[in-house]
Amino acid sequence: MTAYILRRLWQTVPTLGGVVLLVFFLFKFFGGDPAEILAGQVASPEQLDAIRRELGLDRPWTTQLWHFLHDVFTFDFGKSWMTREPVSEIFLTRLPATLTITIPILLLEVCLAIPLAMLVAYFRGSLLDRVAMAVCVAAMSVSFLVYIIVGQYWLAFEWGMFPVQGWSDDLWRNLLTYAPLPVLLATLVSLAPQTRLYRSFFLDETKSDYVRTARAKGLSEPAIMLRHVFRNAMVPVLTNVSLLLPGVFAGSFLLEIFFSIPGLGREIYLAVNRSDYPVIQAFTVYLAALTMLVNLAADVLYRLVDPRIQLK
Amino acid sequence: MAAILEGRHESAWAALWSRLLQDRVGTLCLAVVLAYLVLILASILGLVSADWHREVGVPYANPALLGETPQPQAPRSPGAGRARGAAPDLSAVDPLAPKYAEWARRTAELKVSEPQRSLTLAWGGDRWGRDVLDKAIKGSQVSIAVGVTAALCATLIGTLLGALAGFYGGLRDDFLEWLYSVFTSIPSILLIFALAAVLRSGWLGQVFAGGIWTVVIILAATGWTGMYRLVRAEYMKHRARPYVLAAEAIGASAAARMFVHILPNVSHVILIQLSLLVVAFIKVEVILSFLGLGVPIDMVSWGTMLAEAQTELVIGKWWQLAAATAFMAVFLTAFSMLTDSLRDALDPKLR
Numbered sequence: 001m002t003a004y005i006l007r008r009l010w011q012t013v014p015t016l017g018g019v020v021l022l023v024f025f026l027f028k029f030f031g032g033d034p035a036e037i038l039a040g041q042v043a044s045p046e047q048l049d050a051i052r053r054e055l056g057l058d059r060p061w062t063t064q065l066w067h068f069l070h071d072v073f074t075f076d077f078g079k080s081w082m083t084r085e086p087v088s089e090i091f092l093t094r095l096p097a098t099l100t101i102t103i104p105i106l107l108l109e110v111c112l113a114i115p116l117a118m119l120v121a122y123f124r125g126s127l128l129d130r131v132a133m134a135v136c137v138a139a140m141s142v143s144f145l146v147y148i149i150v151g152q153y154w155l156a157f158e159w160g161m162f163p164v165q166g167w168s169d170d171l172w173r174n175l176l177t178y179a180p181l182p183v184l185l186a187t188l189v190s191l192a193p194q195t196r197l198y199r200s201f202f203l204d205e206t207k208s209d210y211v212r213t214a215r216a217k218g219l220s221e222p223a224i225m226l227r228h229v230f231r232n233a234m235v236p237v238l239t240n241v242s243l244l245l246p247g248v249f250a251g252s253f254l255l256e257i258f259f260s261i262p263g264l265g266r267e268i269y270l271a272v273n274r275s276d277y278p279v280i281q282a283f284t285v286y287l288a289a290l291t292m293l294v295n296l297a298a299d300v301l302y303r304l305v306d307p308r309i310q311l312k
Numbered sequence: 313m314a315a316i317l318e319g320r321h322e323s324a325w326a327a328l329w330s331r332l333l334q335d336r337v338g339t340l341c342l343a344v345v346l347a348y349l350v351l352i353l354a355s356i357l358g359l360v361s362a363d364w365h366r367e368v369g370v371p372y373a374n375p376a377l378l379g380e381t382p383q384p385q386a387p388r389s390p391g392a393g394r395a396r397g398a399a400p401d402l403s404a405v406d407p408l409a410p411k412y413a414e415w416a417r418r419t420a421e422l423k424v425s426e427p428q429r430s431l432t433l434a435w436g437g438d439r440w441g442r443d444v445l446d447k448a449i450k451g452s453q454v455s456i457a458v459g460v461t462a463a464l465c466a467t468l469i470g471t472l473l474g475a476l477a478g479f480y481g482g483l484r485d486d487f488l489e490w491l492y493s494v495f496t497s498i499p500s501i502l503l504i505f506a507l508a509a510v511l512r513s514g515w516l517g518q519v520f521a522g523g524i525w526t527v528v529i530i531l532a533a534t535g536w537t538g539m540y541r542l543v544r545a546e547y548m549k550h551r552a553r554p555y556v557l558a559a560e561a562i563g564a565s566a567a568a569r570m571f572v573h574i575l576p577n578v579s580h581v582i583l584i585q586l587s588l589l590v591v592a593f594i595k596v597e598v599i600l601s602f603l604g605l606g607v608p609i610d611m612v613s614w615g616t617m618l619a620e621a622q623t624e625l626v627i628g629k630w631w632q633l634a635a636a637t638a639f640m641a642v643f644l645t646a647f648s649m650l651t652d653s654l655r656d657a658l659d660p661k662l663r
Contacts (some may be wrong), residue, residue: 018494026506032513141644143598145618146637153625207605217629268502269603272509280509288498 005300012292019288023281024068028061037275077282082274083187090267098263100174101182101255102248108187109194110241116191117198122225124203133199136192144189148258151185165260182255184234188218194240201236205229235306242298246291250283331657338653344646348452355453364446364612370429372629373437375444380431431635436631438620441573447612452643458524458531458606459594465532466593467586470539473547475570477540478547488540495537503534504596508605527606531593539585546578580658587651591644614640 035051052058056067070076077087139169148259156164162181168174205211206229214224253265260266264283272277316635332338354360374380403409435445477488495503507530511517520526550556552575559573594614600606601615609616614636 014490015493015497018490019498020499022494023506026510030514030516031510032515037513137648138641138645141641141648142637143595143614143618143640145602145615147601147635149618149622149625149633157626246499250499253501257603265501268505272505272512272605273515274510277509280506284498284502284506287502291499292497 001300001303005296008296008299012296014287016289020069020072020285021065023067023284027277027281028064031277032275033275039278055109071284077278080276080279082269082271082276087278090279091264091282091286092266094262094264095249096171097174097261098250098252098256098265099248100171100179101186101252101261101263104175104179104183105186105190105252106241106244106248108183109190110237110244112187113191113194113198114237116195117202118225118230120195121199121202121229122221124199124206133196133284136196139189139192140196144254147185147189148254151181152258155179164177165258167259167261178259178261182252182261186252186255197240198233198237201233201240202229204236205233208232214215238302238305242295242302245294245298246287249287249290324588328509332653335653335656337649338657339612341646341650341653344642345650347430348456348643348646351449352453352456356448359445361453364450365442367441368443369433369437369441370431371437371441372624372627373429373431373433373438373441375436375631376432378432434555435635436629438518438632439624442619444632444635447617447632448614448639451612451614451617451636452639453639454524454607454611455594455597455601455615456643458527458597458613459590461524462528462531462535462593462597463586463589465528466589467539467582469532469536470585471543471575471582473536474540474543475547475575478544479551479566479570479574481548485544486560488544492537492540495534500534502531505602505605507533509663512605521608524607524611527597527600530600531596535567535589539589542585543578545579547574550574550577584651584655585656587647587662591648591651594640594644 033050034055034057038051039047043144049058056064075088079086080090082091120129123129148226152164156162162179166178168178202225210228210232211224214228219227250265251261252261253269255261256263256266257269264287268280270276271283317482331341350506351360355362431447433443435443435448438444438447473488473491498506508526511520511526511529516529517526520529546576547570556569556573559569564573597606597613598615598618602619604619606615607613617632617636621630621636624630624632
């Protein structure tokens with residue numbers, strides 16, 4: 001197991017290197033001139049030169065790449081161009097708010113979608129199944145934006161069941177007062193595609209030989225579903241959950257923008273609007289690295305669920 | 313011999329067509345999608361919604377069904393508010409006083425035609441009194457054009473790279489696999505935001521300014537990976553099949569084997585993935601345009617309509633939200649279900 005983890009970590013090195021190169025060259029060769037962005041519309045050539053010297057833009061690009069690599073590995077991306085806040089501090093202070101939203105969403109949607117999918121798979125081919133699937137397709141065709149706009153307007157603004165927006169410094173207050181509406185909306189929206197997907201996993205399992213055997217020995221349908229199909233279907237379900245895991249870092253950016261939640265997603269959106277390159281670069285590199293680590297953790301956990309899988 | 317092969321070839325597509333027509337839901341969805349395409353074609357040719365930006369109604373004109381309601385913001389004709397109370401005589405101290413008479417005379421000479429604004433529109437009006445129905449049709453054209461163009465670009469990139477990696481293997485495959493792992497290890501929303509930031513402030517953004525191309529580039533550059541993976545797997549499966557080896561034996565070049573012989577045999581995989589991409593890209597375009605990172609402000613898409621609708625809803629004007637949502641939901645539902653039917657028709661084994 002340790003050898004496996006070490007080998008996987010070693011394999012992430014070229015990928016992470018590629019991410020750093022991609023981000024560097026993307027901004028270096030396709031991005032705007034940092035000096036012009038920083039100095040604004042009216043700046044003398046001397047001012048522009050001074051900024052270029054300060055940022056090291058007058059050196060050859062290989063030197064700049066070396067400095068960029070140095071920044072990545074020392075976790076020091078300098079300061080935001082606009083707010084002068086250190087980038088690493090922005091990252092660490094915005095992360096908790098994002099996780100306060102995304103972790104409840106992930107838990108709720110998985111815990112609700114599995115029983116729902118099992119239910120529609122149990123009644124496969126019936127009217128309930130077909131109506132549920134049609135509703136899922138239609139619900140998936142409405143933009144997430146519409147759910148947020150309508151939900152925020154009716155539930156919060158008109159009926160006053162939730163605060164329209166806001167955030168505090170207290171975790172419990174956030175969880176109980178400000179998070180419920182965004183969490184509810186996101187869960188409702190992701191429920192349709194998740195249910196549809198998990199239903200297909202359950203249906204795949206119901207066609208296998210062990211189900212026929214269980215039926216032949218006279219087990220009741222609910223017992224087959226709960227005791228045999230459920231366990232086997234959990235393997236693809238968990239694979240899918242591990243694909244959802246990286247989304248906990250930036251997946252809630254729309255909710256953060258609508259509900260003024262000071263999280264990572266909203267911060268990146270603001271940085272894009274202000275052309276705040278250090279923030280965007282740092283967030284991209286670090287979230288890619290975090291994603292790789294989460295994926296590795298998911299693969300290791302996977303082994304614990306399904307002993308048939310051999311880690312090589 | 314050629315005639316027989318030709319006949320067989322045609323019958324494969326004919327069989328697909330007849331299988332699709334047997335599926336009643338699929339046929340209905342096909343009809344809806346075709347109706348949209350006709351509408352878009354008419355909109356491109358300028359037959360409908362050509363002047364969606366004209367202010368034909370009063371601001372926030374009601375939908376015709378609701379009838380006229382007393383308009384709080386009645387159209388103000390020039391000079392309507394001037395008659396309120398007599399102004400105190402300031403001519404003694406006002407240095408501009410001698411010119412007022414001349415200005416009034418000149419103003420009277422100018423002909424100001426106030427366009428006839430209707431109080432209700434078929435599907436209501438927006439803040440400027442533009443027809444929401446026209447906007448929704450024009451928005452459909454832009455959103456669907458962005459989704460389809462970007463999906464075609466992503467398909468082109470993904471198919472080309474996937475074919476190279478899967479057909480040749482070896483070093484080329486290793487390099488492309490590395491590229492794939494780099495692109496997929498960055499969460500897609502971050503890649504989209506990074507590209508949006510670069511295109512906003514960089515020279516590439518100026519080259520493609522004022523059209524749908526910036527969104528198309530963002531979507532295609534982030535969305536090719538799934539297609540690449542599928543096509544690569546298909547090419548690895550096909551490259552050692554007897555028909556490909558036979559083609560090699562009669563002297564077909566590598567390019568000919570890749571794109572003349574194998575490509576038609578994997579086209580069904582590409583077609584399904586392409587339609588899935590269209591749906592996904594339209595959804596992303598709507599979000600990007602809503603955030604102001606998508607189509608430019610002088611264009612209308614479902615996303616920009618939703619952006620306006622958010623503030624309109626607070627003052628009770630729901631029709632723009634309803635129009636954008638309805639047009640988008642109907643199209644995406646029909647398109648998704650058509651994709652499902654197409655998949656069933658292409659792969660009879662699945663049933």
